[in-house]
Amino acid sequence: MTGIPDLLNSLSQIGKMDVDPYSGNLFTYVYETGDKKLRNIQHKALNMFYDRNALDFTTFKSAAYFEKEIIRFAKSISHADENVLGTLTYGGTESILLAVKAARDLFRKKRGKDEVPEIVLPSSGHPSWEKGAEYFDLRLKIIPIDRKNKKANLESLKSAINERTALVVASAPNFPYGSIDPVKEMGEITRDKGVPLHVDACVGGFILPFFERLGEDVPVYDFQEEGVSSLSMDTHKYGYSLKGSSVLLFRNPEMKKYSNYINISWPSYIFVNTSILSSRSVGPMASAWTAINYLGMEGYQSLAKKVLSARNYLSKEMEKLGFRSTAPIESSILSMYNDTIDLFGFVYGMQKRSWHLEIQKAIQDLVPYNIHMTLSPVHNRLSKPFIKAARDTITSPPDPRFMELMGGLSQGNLSDLMTMVKEGNINPALLVKLLEQIPEDSAREMANEIVNEVFR
């Protein structure tokens, strides 16, 4: 056995392996408000309910209570009517997987099991849609996005829909570029063709309504558009709750039934799962409920104001440094390119100054290499130091080891890259370019190999 002081000491050492999630130096993965009181009360809620199991919401009634309350709030900001039903999941991906399963089962009910149902997804859609298609045996049909606005191309959507279409997906916003798909127009098309439309508002669901209240011009993306049949929105993103919760809403209660799993034939108790996971802690639900009630409408609005102010300041100052947005700026995400500098050098230089930026792919006829920034309220306070660092870094040369690796890869040497990834000596942002040096199938296999090595 290990004593408590030693355990605490080890835990604090292990914690030092990470980038500080509260620092604001990250632009993805965490949505930091900078409000310590909010963080502390959520940790209390997490602790109080962590040991209760949402698997049985008749024994742990708090689970059903939290879920209903969170869904009530989510509906109130998404123009949902009283018929809309929701499910609380453990994250955006789980909400999406459930939406895929529901669409598949609805399709099977209508058309039987002989045909393979299809999902139509704009190319900017999140990978969890492809994951859902793989897990649940649907075919994914990717349609292009428009070069200028990075939104789903409507003509392609029209021709992609056929009698096998089980679901069409729109994003509000999409993760890579931050633009919002034309949900209204997409809804008109899907209504006309009689197919369901899901809006992936995992990122936007808890912030776009507050941008609108602040006077921003937010295109219609939610249940206001009659064609929208389901919508996902993540409490653990701009709902500012601790990780482990997301909301999935269905316009038609019948559709929610297709997402539930019920087994009354096994030898034990009546088995009911509304989510993909079965046993799960009530803690994250308590945390989400606490965030919603601590913040309320005014709290969310004032945090949205900070994000907006950071976004406007950063985009303006970055433009002075030669950056341009890849898409119309209409959400809390910035994606910017700069063809006057070496972007890989810039990202490397920023990393040396503790700012962690992601580089996104260059795609021919669509977009050059660009950096991605998902903004949190904390970035409002940090936007000046960020711009100062960006100014100092703008002409940085790329990491010399990166250049060596590039050379090695083009001659088929993969082992150096493997070693550096395993030892954590390379910024994952640079992997985008490195993996482009090899054919896609080999790159995927190699990434898979690296993952095994990391966890060995």
Ligand SMILES: Cc1ncc(COP(=O)(O)O)c(C=O)c1O
């Ligand atoms: C648009 C979009 N959808 C879905 C997801 C998946 O969310 P999660 O990471 O909570 O599973 C993300 C994550 O960033 C996202 O950006």
